[in-house]
Amino acid sequence: MRLPRIDWSRTGLPPFATALLHDRTVRLAVTGLSRSGKSVFVTSLVHALLAYPRVPERLPLLGADTRFAERVLSIGVEPARGAVPRFRYAENLAAMAADPPRWPDGTRDVAEIDLRIRFRPRGFLHRVDAAATLRLVIVDYPGEWLLDLPLLDQTFATWSAEAMALGREGERAPLAADWLAFLARHPAGGPFDAVAARTAHDLYRRYLHDCRDRLGLSFLQPGRFLCPGDWGEDAILWFCPMETAGEPARGTLGAAMAERFETYKRAVRERFFDRHFRTFDRQIVLVDVLQALHAGRAAFDDTRRALERVAGAFKVGGGLLARLFRARIDRVLYAATKADHVPGMQRDNLRQLLATMVQAP
Numbered sequence: 001m002r003l004p005r006i007d008w009s010r011t012g013l014p015p016f017a018t019a020l021l022h023d024r025t026v027r028l029a030v031t032g033l034s035r036s037g038k039s040v041f042v043t044s045l046v047h048a049l050l051a052y053p054r055v056p057e058r059l060p061l062l063g064a065d066t067r068f069a070e071r072v073l074s075i076g077v078e079p080a081r082g083a084v085p086r087f088r089y090a091e092n093l094a095a096m097a098a099d100p101p102r103w104p105d106g107t108r109d110v111a112e113i114d115l116r117i118r119f120r121p122r123g124f125l126h127r128v129d130a131a132a133t134l135r136l137v138i139v140d141y142p143g144e145w146l147l148d149l150p151l152l153d154q155t156f157a158t159w160s161a162e163a164m165a166l167g168r169e170g171e172r173a174p175l176a177a178d179w180l181a182f183l184a185r186h187p188a189g190g191p192f193d194a195v196a197a198r199t200a201h202d203l204y205r206r207y208l209h210d211c212r213d214r215l216g217l218s219f220l221q222p223g224r225f226l227c228p229g230d231w232g233e234d235a236i237l238w239f240c241p242m243e244t245a246g247e248p249a250r251g252t253l254g255a256a257m258a259e260r261f262e263t264y265k266r267a268v269r270e271r272f273f274d275r276h277f278r279t280f281d282r283q284i285v286l287v288d289v290l291q292a293l294h295a296g297r298a299a300f301d302d303t304r305r306a307l308e309r310v311a312g313a314f315k316v317g318g319g320l321l322a323r324l325f326r327a328r329i330d331r332v333l334y335a336a337t338k339a340d341h342v343p344g345m346q347r348d349n350l351r352q353l354l355a356t357m358v359q360a361p
Contacts, residue, residue, distance in 0.1 A: 025135040027279050029329075031107075032143040032286030033218045033306060034226070037337040039104040041286060042140050043092040046113060049075055049136075071120040073131060078114040087113040087140055109229040110276060112139040139280065141272075144223035146285070148268050150309040151221050156258040160241035163221065167207065171298050172217070175210040179203035179240070188242040188254025197238060197256060204240035216295035219306040222264060236260065236267055283314065283329050289336045289354055304357045307334075311358040334358050 030045075032038050048058045056062070056069035063069065080086040088111070092104035117134040151159060167176035182203050186196045205225045211217040212226060224231055231237065239260035248254030285307075292303040314332045336354045339347055 023133045023135075025137065026281050027137045027139060028282045028284065029139045029141065029277075029280040030284045030286070031141050031146060032284075032337070033146070033288070033303065034143055034212055035106070035291070036143060036286040036288045038107050038140055038143065038286055039088075039092055040096070041335075041337065042087060042113070042138055043089055043096070043104060046077075046087075046089050046115065046138065047093060049115060049117075050077070066122065068119070071122070073118040073120065075115060075117050078116050078135075081114065084139075085109065085111045087111040087138065089113055107140050107142045108227060110139065110141045110272075112137055139276065141276070142223070142227040142229065143286070144220070144227040145229075145268075145272060146223065146310050147219065147221045147306060148223045149273075149313040152265050152269060152273075153313075156261040157244050157246075159221070159261070160243060163241035164243060166219075171215055172207075172211060175214070176207045179207045183240075183242060186253060188244045188248055188252060188257070190253050192251055192253050192256045197253060200240045200242075200257075201238045216291060216299040217302040218292075218299075219302045219309070222268075224264075224268070236264055239264065278328070280329050283332045285310065285314075285332065285334050286337050287334060287354060287357070288338060289350060289357070290338050290341055307358045 030038060030042050032041075052059055052062065052069070052075055053072050056072075063071075077089070088104070095102050095104050115136040115138070117136060118131055119134065121130055121132045164180070166172055167180060179200070182200055186193070186200065208220045208225055211220055220226060222237075224237060228234070228237065239257045242254050242257050244254045244258070248258055287303070287307065289303075292300045311332075311334075314329070334354055336350050339350060342350050
């Protein structure tokens with residue numbers, strides 16, 4: 001007895017089976033070192049994706065090997081959901097299209113935008129009118145917070161020793177002079193003084209801002225000192241590096257600083273890395289390589305130091321993220337922004353320079 005032939009183009013899998021096979025959600029995180037153009041990048045990416053069904057030439061490499069453009073049915077923005085603030089796509093686009101145009105506001109906290117991509121799946125099992133959905137959630141967060149990632153694997157003593165050594169080097173030294181002089185008058189072994197602790201923090205924080213704004217430096221920790229986000233002026237931030245000889249004695253200024261440092265790390269882990277990082281599938285890190293070059297050797301070396309630390313934490317399969325948070329990020333893209341300032345024939349050199357900075361192939 002012969003089995004009847006089935007015309008899969010007419011029957012095919014039922015809709016629920018197609019959805020089960022192909023519907024998925026991808027959470028794409030975007031960040032970058034300070035002033036790398038995160039807001040402009042995300043706004044431009046969303047704008048190009050929304051136009052893709054009409055003008056696929058804007059993203060010629062998207063699905064080029066699978067003829068994806070021919071299978072896209074629609075791409076739209078979904079209403080905001082959850083407690084995470086919505087990325088200001090419409091406002092940013094209006095700012096760049098204004099007369100005169102202006103740059104969007106920088107990233108100061110976590111924000112996300114939810115795109116729904118409807119497409120026809122490939123394969124003979126599916127009906128000709130079958131449709132599947134890819135939910136793409138793009139999450140934008142401040143690049144300053146990246147430097148808290150390697151911080152989580154350090155003790156207060158090791159972090160302090162490195163931070164204070166950097167403060168005594170090269171172009172940083174004049175900016176750190178007031179902070180280091182204050183610490184010389186209020187050593188870690190002295191009795192705890194709440195006013196002295198807050199003053200030391202304020203001086204250290206001013207030093208970090210000066211390093212970023214006046215020298216264009218990037219390796220600046222902790223990240224929330226530069227971009228506190230929704231933490232505001234929380235007392236959890238009131239600490240700074242201090243030289244300690246072993247474990248600081250209880251009741252001393254050094255012991256209070258060390259305790260606040262550990263409290264800060266726990267809060268960062270709980271409020272950001274556990275809450276957000278563990279949900280990311282992909283990560284894009286933007287780097288303004290040209291600005292680092294323009295700012296001079298010290299700024300370039302500092303950017304390289306920051307990227308090396310971040311790259312080590314992001315290392316797929318064995319980095320800090322995998323060990324501490326069981327993060328599911330399995331692909332990280334480092335992108336050099338403002339590449340349109342470089343002639344086409346030189347862009348491969350720019351890519352190689354960025355690869356060298358992050359020690360990646």
